[in-house]
Amino acid sequence: MQDRSKRPMMAFPSLLVHMFPKIARMSPPLRASNEESPRPRIARAQGSHRAIHPLLAAFISRLLGWASMASSITQIRKSVLTLALPVTVSTLLQRTEGIAAVFLVGGLGATSIAAVGLGQLLAFIATTLVSGLSVGANVLIAQLWGARRAKDVGEAATHLLGLAAIASCSLMILGLSLNRFTMELLGAEHDVIALALPYSNFIFLVIPCTIFLQVLSSIIQGTGNTKTPMYALIAVNLLYLTMAYPLIYGLWGVPALGITGAAVAAGLAEGIGVVYLLWSCRSLLKRSLHIRRDLLRSTWQIGASVSGERIFQQAGIILYTKMVLLYGTVTYAAHQVGLSIESLSFLPGYGFAIAAATMVGQSIGAGKYVRAKMENWEANRLAGIAMASMGLLFFFFPYVLLRIFTNDEAVVELGTVFLRIVAILQVPLSLTMVLAGSLRGAGDTRFIMLATTVGMWGVRLPLAAIAGPWLALDVLFVWSAMIADWTVRMGLLLWRYRSERWKAIQVLR
Known part of the structure; x- marks a missing residue:
């Protein structure tokens, strides 16, 4: 007598065929239990009685791939934070x-x-x-x-x-x-x-x-x-x-x-x-x-562009500050106090930028470009979370933060406007800082200098000059030029990174 306990096991594949005919056409023909199976091309492990279905094998392979990627991302996240x-x-x-x-x-x-x-x-x-x-x-x-x-x-x-x-x-x-x-x-x-x-x-x-x-x-x-x-x-x-x-x-x-x-x-x-x-x-x-001339040349290749970038940035900030000064002492005081508070958000941004530069640089030196890309995006994600959180703090609690620095009502009122503007630009700012760090790690410092020059001298200063000295609009519009500046920089650096032209840059010789 046939063992009844085996019938459900035999009926299940047939049920799948009727329920999912497309899978049946993709799968090999089902065989009876007493039909002799052909000799497998790949030797089975000892003790294995049944071959794994191709779809199941593909599914398991995909799961293992996801698990491996999740493990790599977790490891990268720990390294970035460390x-x-x-x-x-x-x-x-x-x-x-x-x-x-x-x-x-x-x-x-x-x-x-x-x-x-x-x-x-x-x-x-x-x-x-x-x-x-x-x-x-x-x-x-x-x-x-x-x-x-x-x-x-x-x-x-x-x-x-x-x-x-x-x-x-x-x-x-x-x-x-x-x-x-x-x-x-x-x-x-x-x-x-x-x-x-x-x-x-x-x-x-x-x-x-x-x-x-x-x-x-x-x-x-x-x-x-x-x-x-x-x-x-x-x-x-x-x-x-x-x-x-x-x-x-x-x-x-x-x-x-x-x-x-x-x-x-x-x-x-x-x-x-x-x-x-x-x-x-x-x-x-x-x-x-x-x-070693090759080492001196590599240092100059990176360092000259970085120094140029910082000089253009600082010179632009001096001119921008002079435009804010046109609105009077109270406005300038609000501007300075707001910058002091905003500088707190630069701390995590700068930390993740250095981490990205170090990790991406090491991965590129080892020839691991895929890992370098994963490290960049993980650093961007973590920096974005940190600086967006600071932005929420700036936007919803500006009075509390400003009261720590001053009791002047006029300064607090204008400082509130300033902090809510810089709250909006925290995400573009975080992406710009970390993308710049990753591109520096790859040695692409010239493009960063170009993006800084375009953002500061091609966007922020012209918009601030039009809004301030020329049209005499409210200082709100002069401050809003910062949002345009950092958004343009973010777009340029994101385009550069996605183009992967940084892969062709040779720092080491």
Whole structure:
């Protein structure tokens, strides 16, 4: 007698044939249980009694592919966060030192605050000129590290430090020579210049420490280690806060140096930070007197465009600020307070941009272009979430944020308009920052400079000039030019990335 328990198993395939005739036409003919099966082309595993149906095999293969991709994305997400969070903290710490200097000298009066601000402005302009060196260091080291060219990593790091020494010494001489002239050119008052000059002179004396700190941080970040630079900046800030107050006001037997004491404390703290980073990356450095022109050429290829981009950006911001100043002191105060609040959203954006540049650079160096694309989009997604959340905060709670900085009702009212405008541009801003980071990691820095120039000089400044000086419209329209600027930049960088022309750029030779 036939075993009844086997009948349902035999009837199920026949039922599928009647229910899904299209599947039946795609599938091999069903065989009776006693029909001899042909010898399979691929040997079955021992203990297997029935071949897997082609559709089921395809479905399982697709599921395994999805599972593998999900696992890769999860791994990439963890890597992006591991890199981005320390960079975000490091960026916050870099800003903290400048804010702390203004706060500490506040007890000396408004003239001292203005003098410190003027000195910091000149130092910022100087470091902008060589900002391409630190970006070039990050990209070059990342690609060499991804390509597993350990010897070249060491030689590149040594060359980069040599370039940092030349650039910093040149800036030191230039700054000391042009300090007074630049202050007078900016229209600073004589009493401010008298206080700012010794402060700024000492800042330029120790500017090699500032530049070395930036370049060493970029070199170490290029290897995928973003925690060590963060620890260095934590130490620098703690040392600065410990030394600055006694040096400014004269405590514990230390003579009171006034605002110059803030510069002395910064130089000492950053010098100790440089020593720590040099010790941390001592295994990377190679002692060699041989000059590698290919490494110098690669650094110039990346760094020159980045410096040009920063110069065009800062020059445009100066002109844009002058247009806002036409609307009066209250409007300018609202503009400045709003920028201070908005700068908080730049912290995660900058962190994810550095993470994207490092990871994409390493993947391209290893020849893993598909992984580089996955890393870019994951960094964009995370940055978009973070900055969009900040945008919601700016849009719905502007009064709360503005009250932290000022109690002036007029400033708060105008600042609310400003914050709601910048809330709208948070997503285009996040995409622009991370896409720029990914393209820098690929070495495509010239197009980023082009996009920055078009956005700032071709969109923002003309629209602001038409709305402000020419038509005398409300400042709302001048501020809205920022949305157009960042949207155009985002579109240009997105087009460039999707075109995949960055794949043809050769940083390594």
